[in-house]
Amino acid sequence: MDKIIESFIEDFKTEFNYEKIDKSKLFEHYVNYVLISKIYPDRSSLDKINVGGTRNPGIDGLAIMTNNHLVTSQEEVDYFIQDADLLDVEFNFIQSKTSESFDMGDIMTFIASVKEFYKDGELLFEDDLLNLRDLKNYIYKNSIKMEKSPSLKLYYATTGKWLGDINLTTIINSGIQDLKSLDLFSDVKFIPVDGDKLKSLYREIKNKITKEIIFEKHTILPKMDKVTESYLGILPVTELVKVTSDDDGELIKTIFYDNVRDFQGFNKVNTGIKTTIERKNANDKFVLLNNGITIVAKTLNKVGSAFKISEFQIVNGCQTSHVLHHMKTSLEPSIFVPLKLIVTTDDDTINDIIRATNSQTEVKNEAFEILKPFHKKLEEFYLTFEKDVNKRLYYERRSRQYFGAKAKSEKIIGLSTQIASYIAMFLNEPQSTQRYFGELLNSYSNRLFLDNHSLFPYYTSGLAINVIEELFRENKLNYTSKKFKYHLLLMFRIQVAGAKVPINISGNKDNEKYCTKIMEALWDRENALKIFKSLELKLESVLAETKVLNRQAYLTRAFTEELLPTISNAKKEGKLIYYNFQKGFGFIKVNNSEDETFVHYTELSKVKINEIVPGLELLFDIFQSPKGAQAKNIEKKDIVKKSI
Known part of the structure; x- marks a missing residue:
């Protein structure tokens, strides 16, 4: 491999802390980064486009752009339809090879894999690519909102030099015609990316324009x-x-x-x-x-x-x-x-x-969000932890704010990452993190970045996403769990500090103590890993039992509701104190506390109707929903005793 490219890849590895990743996978990430950074300059997007796997033989990266934004969920597409009432879509496929030549067989495999992506029927792609294929189908179902068909770009990258070989060009042109014959695209381009281009693209990213x-x-x-x-x-x-x-x-x-x-x-x-x-x-x-x-x-x-x-x-x-x-x-x-x-x-x-x-x-109101004084205060609060390398993070209010500074990329928390980690960890909504950040800002406008909010939960959630990303990069957590990283953050919070979150108001000492418990557990990396590993096992257990399609479970509220009760080692005990048969809900008083929890009739399937009366003793799990505590997995106390 070219010595300059090797040095650039080493620089990339250090900046993103990819120390434990193998060379071929590192090269894929490097290529995806330099190519997609031209299209969408957001560091947090890198993980979303890395789709290389053993069951994706010709595709290492895929970026679906809608109205100039990277999208990975149907909710994001819906947002742009509602916002602009039209869709402008571009599919960007990437294949990377460390070889110093443009191989005809590899190019043919790449084009064939892209064609398979657009076919109907069952495919043996990796889950990430299958989910993006589902998203592709959803986009085409909304084609009435398009002024033109989506455009398609295929980037094939090697460390060699592109010389325009006539045999390769013939194969490429034939593949382009095959793709055009699908009648799905307004334009199809095959873009060879050689070593010189990979170097110039990285220089563009690293240097000041x-x-x-x-x-x-x-x-x-x-x-x-x-x-x-x-x-x-x-x-x-x-x-x-x-x-x-x-x-x-x-x-x-x-x-x-x-x-x-x-x-x-x-x-x-x-x-x-x-x-x-x-x-x-x-x-x-x-x-x-x-x-x-x-x-x-x-x-x-x-x-x-x-x-x-x-x-x-x-x-x-x-x-x-x-x-x-x-x-x-x-x-x-x-x-x-x-x-x-x-x-x-x-x-x-x-x-x-x-x-x-x-x-x-x-x-759009969310466009001015980062200009609010709250974010300046949050940036300064992050910097109060700067002296300790284990605690050090940087909140980036402006694009490339820390460019050329001492901050490594893996230590920088951007606005979209801050929003997602806070909503997942402290608002109990990990399944919502796939939505466009502007929509999240609007949906949670009365619960996010408020002037009277304590800054501790924001830094805590930023720290949590940073630590779990570090553990995934070092292969200490299973790669298959990565799409559930925001669920693991929520589970971590509940496991360490309990389900009930103190009111998030600046100066609330209970809130600060609550967050400190979590921060201390995260700062101790060995302890954090131990907790995350145990939560990962619970996650796998629930995935094995759920009726939700596994590869889409991280997108559904139903799976979140199945997952959370498993964090508690023991069920809560309590008595039914009120129930309305007409409206189908009631309340349970939790034993040895002043807490009351909501119960919906759908959770009482194991209890006979004539037994649902005040004073009924129950065992249950508590799930914290946006509307408050709810009882789940309810059983009569005597039923459990008989089964023991």
């Missing part, structure tokens, strides 16, 4: 507090396309990460932008009809009208930038777009700019 533009028509704005320099003017649209394009002419999606509004496709507004460009007699008015672009850069090197910007984000103008990039071959340099260029390193100033420049148009 720098672009040079010719910005002749500008004026210097007055000096402002916490702003190094700023300019206002008009920029040729061809220069803007230079800013938004990589070396391959593809759109650099990472520079829109801080934009609060995703590209909305060719809706009415964006179609209007496109029409204005197409109407040559209206080109000169484009600068008057467009709201313009706002670029925030960390550094600027200016020589005359040549502006070299580095570490920049387009924080407003995502729609215009996408449309212009789409039309880049038909743009005239005489067409101008308003540009506001601001140079600052102050995060609060950047947040103010993002909020102000996006206030004129309707933007």
Whole structure:
């Protein structure tokens, strides 16, 4: 293998702490990372696209993109349908080989596996890929919401050099035609990725993006507090396309990460932008009809009208930038777009700019979430544990906030990971973590990131997901359990600190003590592993008995309800104190406590109707639902005694 690629892979292994993974699997992860980072710059997405396995002979990675977002569940697709009322879908398949040549047999296997993915009937793929196949079917069932059929990209990566061999090209073109004949795609592309490309892609990720533009028509704005320099003017649209394009002419999606509004496709507004460009007699008015672009850069090197910007984000103008990039071959340099260029390193100033420049148009509430003061406080709270390497984590409020700093990637907790871990661990909803984070923010808006919340549960849940990920990376937990990692977090919390969570209010000492019990168990890695291993066995036991389809169990509330009662070693005892036959529910008083728990008639199947009276002694498990404690797995106390 090329020595430079080897060094890049070593760097990748260290950054993500993949020390215990074998070389071939490490290479797959490296390739998936460098390719998908161009499409979706979120570190937490890596695990979602790694699908390589012995039963997936030709597919090592799969990223299904819907409306520019990586999706892995039907709920996420539903969210984007409701949000934009249309679907823009792209399937990205990846096959990786460490060999230094493009092998015809491997390429044919790759194409054949992709074709099998789109066929009906039973397949022997790994569970992760089967679930994504189910998702593919669901997407096509909603094809009425698509303006065009999904696009398909096949990336085949090796460490060798792509020379355009005619025999390989013939095989590839034949495979493309076979896939097109399925009549499922608007476009099919096979993209060979050689060693040189793998190196350049990794350099792009690791290095600060720098672009040079010719910005002749500008004026210097007055000096402002916490702003190094700023300019206002008009920029040729061809220069803007230079800013938004990589070396391959593809759109650099990472520079829109801080934009609060995703590209909305060719809706009415964006179609209007496109029409204005197409109407040559209206080109000169484009600068008057467009709201313009706002670029925030960390550094600027200016020589005359040549502006070299580095570490920049387009924080407003995502729609215009996408449309212009789409039309880049038909743009005239005489067409101008308003540009506001601001140079600052102050995060609060950047947040103010993002909020102000996006206030004129309707933007989803969740887009502004990270700008709230709560997240600044949470970031600072994480840093209070910085001195101890075993406790050290970093909460990343802004994209690439810790880029080039001392923070390793596996120590960084992003917004989507924080949301998922907290909802799973402290709101008892691990099955909901597959939903798009924006939907979770909306659904849990009155229970998440509230100003009066204690910060301890957030750090605790971030620590928990970090520790369990570490144990999976080191192969100390079974890989098959990984899709249930959020369930294991919830089980861990209950096992260590008990099912009843103190009220999450800042200053609540009971809440702090509760979280400290969990944190101490997690900081002791040997103890944490022992607990997680025991919970893993309980998980496997419930999976063996459940009627829920195993590969989809992690997505269902029903499985969560089956799982949680198994954490307690002994059933609770109590007496029925109230029951309403008409409404089908009642309450049980738990012995030796002041607690009462709800009971639904469906849980009393083992008790005869004429025996359901106040004072009836019962044995049961308690499940903490969003509406409160509920009794599950109920049995009459005397029945149990007779069976002993």
